[in-house]
Amino acid sequence: MTHDEKSPGHAVWEYQPITAAPGPDWPDGRRLAVYVALGLEEYRFGAGRTEDIVPEVGAPDLVNTSWRDYGNRVGAFRLLERLERAGIPPTVLLNTALYDTAPELLQAARRLGAEFVGHGISNSDSLEGMSAAGEADYLAAVAARIAAEEGTAPGGWSSPWLTHTTSTLDNLVATGYRYLLDLRLDDRPVPIATVSGSILALPYALEVNDSTTVVGRGASAGEFADMIVDEFDELLERSEEQPLVMSVVLHSFISGAPFRLRALDRALRHLSAHRDRVWFTQPRAIAAHLPAAQRVGGGVA
Template sequence: MTTTADTGATLDSHDRYDYSPITGRRGGTWPGGKKLAVYVAIGIEDYHFGAGQTENLLEGVPAPDLVNTSWRDYGNRVGAFRLLDRLSRLDIPATILLNTAVYDTAPELLAHARSLGAEIVGHGVSNSDSLQGLAEADEADYLRGVSARIEAEEGTAPLGWSSPWLTHTESTVDLLGEGGYRYLLDLRLDDQPIWLTTRAEPLLAIPYALELNDSTSIIGRGVGASEFADMLIDEFDELLDAAGDQPLVMSIVVHSFISGVPFRLRQLTRALEHLAAHRDDVWFTQPHDIYEAVRAHATTEEVDHVGN
């Protein structure tokens, strides 16, 4: 709880993490002496036709909405393949925020991602789903079911979770820790990974820049493709300067049906090529490796004091 000094009133707060100014933390580097860790996540999603939540380009289309449905379907038929191949060409490992229904609706896409070594992060069954309003037992079953499906398909359970529509209940963080998940990609409270308190295993919040997300910025706020690319470049240049003193993390989140569209892919590529030109100072990585580096830092000292 937080108390205001002037009135004595009490403001509600949460107890998931404490305040920690970045100026009070020691320096260090990521593995290999790199200054800045960068991960690129691709949302590969599935939507129910005519039910649940949807991401739409055109609002107000009456049912049956084949217009927005086909716009989203472009992602798993075309856009995701091109995004994955573009990252591979630039030698940037891919991370996939996956709705597990895609195993059934576009299995060839997941086979392609697997062949390129993409990391799979749990992102629900369908993006028409939401955790909002779920009873705790039902939510626990849902989180376990996503993990079990990924383990059955990939051979290993996912370490990471990102919620559909970034929704949570009061129990989500606790249930993730109890369900075997070890990191969360939903929050940006810092430029370094931060441990969240749970009633089970601690959960690592790996920075997730909400504005460096083509859904929230391009679709949600009308940012143009070239402006979005400039945002990525400016964020990268500023963080790389700041990372001269401390190891930091930059995230990029794109979606198969948004940035996988040709004119946006061309601008995204411009930004990624700018990032790749600084490879000597940058650790292009995946969230599970960031998690392992942070978890091991107390003994390896390669990442010094991150998140404390």
């Protein structure tokens, strides 16, 4: 292949290696920031996309519906309790339909100082196939509902099913979102330039994620807990070289199951035992700590 025949790349963000100059330390001189994202999701019955534990159940699917609803009735409360015990402030990936269907759950998260990140109206939704204008309206509707309920618009967005259109990044910035929780392209925050401005991509776990790993790949509760511990230990060691970010992604109906909760709790206790060296935080605090002039990375419009 000649030089002229080489792929020009995807042209969404610029390449920059981990060996590039580090960004600023986190507060109190700490070098590893850790946030735990908890997906609180609502699904429309019998319509749109679903996450299932039992495949190919015919309609009406009461079986998988009950599994998902367990998360909002039971699992999420127990996960919030475990995060509080570990001293980790929750980051909630929120389907705004829950304001109507499970208000007591959101009250519980709010009492713990949760950050609410826009995650769509329902998790039966997908950005895939939306028109640019339709997508912009959808993003704005999510932001408006969170602002009405919480008193402030969300700074962060995480797409249902991690779906995007060619307009998503532009629409997010134009709608007022400042950071994105969808991508794992680095162990550091990376700003991505759009025609509407810059959005900060915060490291978002695609594998230390119970949906992709436990449901998608059949990992056991113990294996998932080991992944969290190993990811943490490795990044804590590498953070001696430069400030890094680690995320863990949980879902109420997956990790909130009692047998998984026990294994997860062991991992959370391991993390919290190192709190003298680690900043347990939320995406809004990470983004606020990084003024544009100090951000690592770059993008192309």
